[in-house]
Amino acid sequence: MNKRHRRTLLLLLLTAAVLTAAVLAVRSTKTRRSQEGLGSSGSTSGMMSESASYKAISYHNGSATLSFALNKEGAWYWTDDPDFPLNQDYLIQMANTLSTLKPQQTITDGAAPEDYGLSEPSRTLSATASNGQLTTLALGNATSDGNSYYMLMNDWETTLFIISNELVKEMSVGIYDMFLLPSLPTLTEDRLGTVTLTGAVTTELSAFRAQTQTAESGEEATPEDGGSVTWLCGGADVTADEQVQRVLTQLTTLELDACVDYRPSHGAAALCGFDAPTATVTVNYTGDGNTAQTLTLCVGNPVLTGDGQYVRVNDDTTIYRMSADKLDALLAVAKSGLDTATSEN
Template sequence: MNKRRRRTLLLLLLAAAVLAAAVLAVRSAKNRRSQDAAESLVSSSGMISDGAAYKSISYHNGSATLSFALNKEGAWYWTDDPDFPLNQDYLIQMTNTLSTLKPQQTITDGGAPEDYGLSEPTRTLSATASNGLLTTLALGNATSDGNSYYMLMNESETPIFIISGELVKEMSVGIYDMLLLPELPALTEDRLGTVTLTGAVTTELSAFRAQAQPDEGGDDSSPESGGSVTWLCNGADVTGDEQVQSVLEQLSKLRLDACVDYRPSDGAAALCGFDEPAATVTVSYTGDGNTSQTLTLTVGNPVLGGDGRYVRVNDDSTIYRIGEDKLDALLAVAGSGLDTASSGD
């Protein structure tokens, strides 16, 4: 072997040695990072020491990717739509779960990541603390009892942790389930003025209040001031009508159950029956400060594959859901009128 070949061979051997040293250094760094992660998880403060708060969270739950961040006022918002009325409780709960997360068990030499569904995890999460620290989690298979999950932290392949299923449960909540539902006004009988139910026919119920006597006290101009209430339909007294009483009871308990579509397309609205609604309920009532207010509830088709009806509130394009049993009296009168009084067209 001549000098040139020996020199080439030495250079190749030297390069191989450098590469091997680099690989060992990377592995050592990963091992140190894994050890730091393990120590962080078993510390009294949970994953993030010193109680550091999070400023952003992004995760994929197997079917959708959701990202959230804190605004200047310290409120969480959905980054895809900052105007989305996000219920803060969901993100507060998730940050609490993350900041107190501890392993139920730590596996250091019990198999490869693929044995636990961690080679290609279907659930991942990244969270950035206010101090800039980025934490990433990869969640694999559920344990045999289904109550816990295998997890890797910060892109390390070891150790493998077992954590409770609480985080997976919180990540599985859909974005529409995080919407803060608008609170409908208290439509108690003492606040109602007129109730108009429109469907196949139109029925208008009007409240007539006898003025309170002076010795009863109160402001005679306010519905809350006292005096009896008589309900009229086309001039007829229908106060004792069972249908009327059922309508008044349902109005007093009217609440939205869930959001179905936050920004629906015209096609989605038509599919839900809002081109030809089953009923439109318009209520005039006395609001706070003795002001005159109006609520309009538009009732569409029955919910596909579930219980309830699609509804809209006032001019809000969002589609909500209300249980059928909370609307059946309103729908019956809108469709057929009252049995004891003729209804106008």
């Protein structure tokens, strides 16, 4: 081998050495980044810092993008509408899930993101800790048993993780499913005054209380104290009427099932039947502190899919859903009145 050939070989060897060093440096950097995210020991016992508290969470679940943040009082809110009555439990649970996220398995050798649905992931999440540190997650395909998902963290393409499906399930909850439903007043019979059911006909039920005994406090006795109540309709005693008893039972168990539309347009409200309601239920009752209160329940059309009716409460424009078994007695009397009493047309 002449001098020229030896020089060429030496240059080739030097070039190969430089390239090898560069590759090792890149791998070392990615490994160090992974270890920094997993802990200084490189252990995967806890991917996220268990002591981390998050101030912002944003994610895309395949169909919608939702973003949440903490306000000055430490309460979570939906950034698209800070006034949205958000059920805090959902975000508290998600923050806890992130803080304790642990891999079921780590894949480091020959892992190609595209083989796991991670080249263009359908689900992504970013979480900002209170110290400003940003963590990003990308979720790919489900495992063969459907109980886990492949995941990339902070764009570390050399390390893939398999995590439980808990985070995916939490990300799949719709925003209206996070709506904190208002509690309707407790309408026990001793609090009820008049009940007006308006539909095709109008029927008014009035409670008449006879002072049969005096409570220990010296105040007039209520049914709960042993007093009696008579229900009148058009001057007739309808206390024993089966329809009246069903109406009273439904009033004492009123409960909203779900939010359908938080800020509905006029067109949406009309589609749900609120231009010409099916029925209006007005209840005058005694509230806390012996104050006179009124509950108005406006019932629209049957829901387009599933069971129940669209409803509105008092002056709230939000459209809710109530199941049919919570309304059928009220709607029957609003439509046809009582069989045993006079109804006003």
